[in-house]
Amino acid sequence: xxxxxxxxxxxxxxxxxxxxxxxxxxxxxxxxxxxxxxxxxxxxxxxxxxxxxxxxxxxxxxxxxxxxxxxxxxxxxxxxxxxxxxxxxxxxxxxxxxxxxxxxxxxxxxxxxxxxxxxxxxxxxxxxxxxxxxxxxxxxxxxxxxxxxxxxxxxxxxxxxxxxxxxxxxxxxxxxxxxxxxxxxxxxxxxxxxxxxxxxxxxxxxxxxxxxxxxxxxxxxxxxxxxxxxxxxxxxxxxxxxxxxxxxxxxxxxxxxxxxxxxxxxxxxxxxxxxxxxxxxxxxxxxxxxxxxxxxxxxxxxxxxxxxxxxxxxxxxxxxxxxxxxxxxxxxxxxxxxxxxxxxxxxxxxxxxxxxxxxxxxxxxxxxxxxxxxxxxxxxxxxxxxxxxxxxxxxxxxxxxxxxxxxxxxxxxxxxxxxxxxxxxxxxxxxxxxxxxxxxxxxxxxxxxxxxxxxxxxxxxxxxxxxxxxxxxxxxxxxxxxxxxxxxxxx
Ligand code: SF4
Numbered sequence: 001x002x003x004x005x006x007x008x009x010x011x012x013x014x015x016x017x018x019x020x021x022x023x024x025x026x027x028x029x030x031x032x033x034x035x036x037x038x039x040x041x042x043x044x045x046x047x048x049x050x051x052x053x054x055x056x057x058x059x060x061x062x063x064x065x066x067x068x069x070x071x072x073x074x075x076x077x078x079x080x081x082x083x084x085x086x087x088x089x090x091x092x093x094x095x096x097x098x099x100x101x102x103x104x105x106x107x108x109x110x111x112x113x114x115x116x117x118x119x120x121x122x123x124x125x126x127x128x129x130x131x132x133x134x135x136x137x138x139x140x141x142x143x144x145x146x147x148x149x150x151x152x153x154x155x156x157x158x159x160x161x162x163x164x165x166x167x168x169x170x171x172x173x174x175x176x177x178x179x180x181x182x183x184x185x186x187x188x189x190x191x192x193x194x195x196x197x198x199x200x201x202x203x204x205x206x207x208x209x210x211x212x213x214x215x216x217x218x219x220x221x222x223x224x225x226x227x228x229x230x231x232x233x234x235x236x237x238x239x240x241x242x243x244x245x246x247x248x249x250x251x252x253x254x255x256x257x258x259x260x261x262x263x264x265x266x267x268x269x270x271x272x273x274x275x276x277x278x279x280x281x282x283x284x285x286x287x288x289x290x291x292x293x294x295x296x297x298x299x300x301x302x303x304x305x306x307x308x309x310x311x312x313x314x315x316x317x318x319x320x321x322x323x324x325x326x327x328x329x330x331x332x333x334x335x336x337x338x339x340x341x342x343x344x345x346x347x348x349x350x351x352x353x354x355x356x357x358x359x360x361x362x363x364x365x366x367x368x369x370x371x372x373x374x375x376x377x378x379x380x381x382x383x384x385x386x387x388x389x390x391x392x393x394x395x396x397x398x399x400x401x402x403x404x405x406x407x408x409x410x411x412x413x414x415x416x417x418x419x420x421x422x423x424x425x426x427x428x429x430x431x432x433x434x435x436x437x438x439x440x441x442x443x444x445x446x447x448x449x450x451x452x453x454x455x456x457x458x459x460x461x462x463x464x465x466x467x468x469x470x471x472x473x474x475x476x477x478x479x480x481x482x483x484x485x486x487x488x489x490x491x
Contacts (some may be wrong), residue, residue: 002069003027005089007082007096007112009104010038010052011381013059013212013256015066017119018097025067029089032056032072033081039074046202047344048378054196054210055255061192062212079107086111100296101382102304121296122151122260122289128297138301139403141165144290153268153285154278166286167279171231174416181241182225184248187214205343208251208378215252219263222247223270231280235349237417239335246347247284250379253292264288298391298401299383307370307386311398312449314363320489322355322372327489330437331423332413333358344378351377352406354413356393358438361407361445362486366396404458407445410436431474437482437491443469444479 006019006028014020023030034053041049060070075081086094093113099105100118108115117124131146132138145165148154154161187209189197197204209215222230226245233245252258267288271281299306321328325337336350351373359369370389374380391401399405410427414420420427420436429435430443446453446466453459469475485491 001089001092002029003092004114005029005031005086005092005094007031007033007094007108008056008059009078009097009099010056011100011255012097012120013055014120014259015062017256017259019095019116020063021119023068025069028068029092030060030063030068030070031082031085031094032060032070033078033085034072034074035078035081036076041200043375045340045344045376045378046200047205047208048376048380050193050196050200050202050204051208051210051251051344051378052255053200054193054204055257057192057196058211059257077107078104079111082108082111103382120256120259121293122264123147123293123297125297125300128301132297132301137403138298139401140290140294143294143297144286147289147293148285151264151289153264153289154271154282160282162278162282167231167282170279171283172235172416173232175236175238175418176233181238181244184241184243185209185218185221207248207343207345209257212257215249215257218248218252219258219266222249223266227267227270227284228276228280231277231283234283234347235416237332237347237349237354237413237419239418242339242343242346244347248345251345254379254381254384260288260292295387296383298387302387302391302397302400306397307382307390308367309390309396309398310366311396312363312394312452314360314365314394314396316363316365316483316487318364318368318372319358319362319486321486322369322376324489328486328491329424330491331425332417332419335419340376344376349416351388352393353408353416356389357406357408358441360394360405361438361441362483363445363448364394366390366394369394399456404453404456407442407462409439409442411439413438431471431478435478435482437486440475440478440482443472443475447472447476 006023008019008030012018038049038053057072060072063070071085073081073085075084082094095114095116096108096112097116098118099108131143135142148160186206189204193204193210209218226247230245238244249258249263253260253263267284270276321333321337325334328334332354336346336354339346370385373385373389387401390396392406395402395405414427424434425436426434427436427439430439443466446462450463450466453463482491
């Protein structure tokens, strides 16, 4: 009989962390489960399911190559699968790493004998708790400074390298003109990919690797081709390149093929060579040790009920355009939805400032939008999407996470992208047939919630702008028409 059984979840695929950290071939047996939700594919983007399933099977093969006995078992649910596997090894304790969602942890509690602390992140829960309890507002910027100091990242004599904690002002350029974006890496399909793809009837995009080697190759690619220019263009949107200078590492960080510590160490090592501007290094580090860790900690901190919040009372049903790019002629939205259909990914600005912004200003019901975001992105773990959508994207938590809503009209999208020149709508117009729906709905959103935001000094400028509009009744009339057209897929 083996010493123990080790359950490896599909988002914990790393040899050196979690239950694998001290597993020994010949002594510990490794268990993975493909549950029915994964197998049936209902609702999930096929690229996302393919990625998770194929990466897990590659991981299983890697472990077999190391001499482990590995079971990759198909079952109705993870707990049923683990019970069935456990029955084959009576009396052998089952170990698991604490999971990445409330629900998964509850499910495993009844069947797992030893639950270990989750070491797939850089911030122990008690560190966040202690920090949060000392703050009036638990906003990201404060947490990020704690991380920089605590982890000693880009610090010199107790001060931030470059003389500032952030270089956001330098990192807000629109898309450059006449610029050649480097080609993204594409990954060949191997025999495991092929068998998962044919089981699913899916043709993989080739944009995402399903192996540790591929994830490391992507990391190297980022350092060699993108890191230096990552910062200035990190918020830009350019339809001529789907990847631009983004690292494309979030799927691997979120399924465990890469650990944030090794990405951080490699980034700091690369920065130490001296040719990476501080604005780019800081921008990347902010995503990795700031935003990513903050969002994960906030998921736990806010509790399980947080995802049900609807602080702005939004009731519009999910717009048809989210599932059908042809349901809109808005160039920005249709292009982005097509990109998501192709590879289950777009970077943070299309997610936040186009899709979530639209859901926010159109008043889309937050839980419907959250479910859609969870389904459609390759890296959309529950812990990622709950704070990002409820707190940040659609301001459904009444401003607990973000001090003001991320609402914007067409002017922002026009400044940060090349979409508007090919669009039938005009970002400068707020009324009339050719008014940009973002611009019209932005003002309508402010008018709808004027009272709620009136005590928020960070909204004072926007509300001042609203009160100066001489054509507000026409704008609100147009907004009603736009909303009607959006809900019927005719704009
Ligand atoms: Fe999007 Fe408005 Fe620009 Fe059209 S005009 S691309 S709808 S922001």
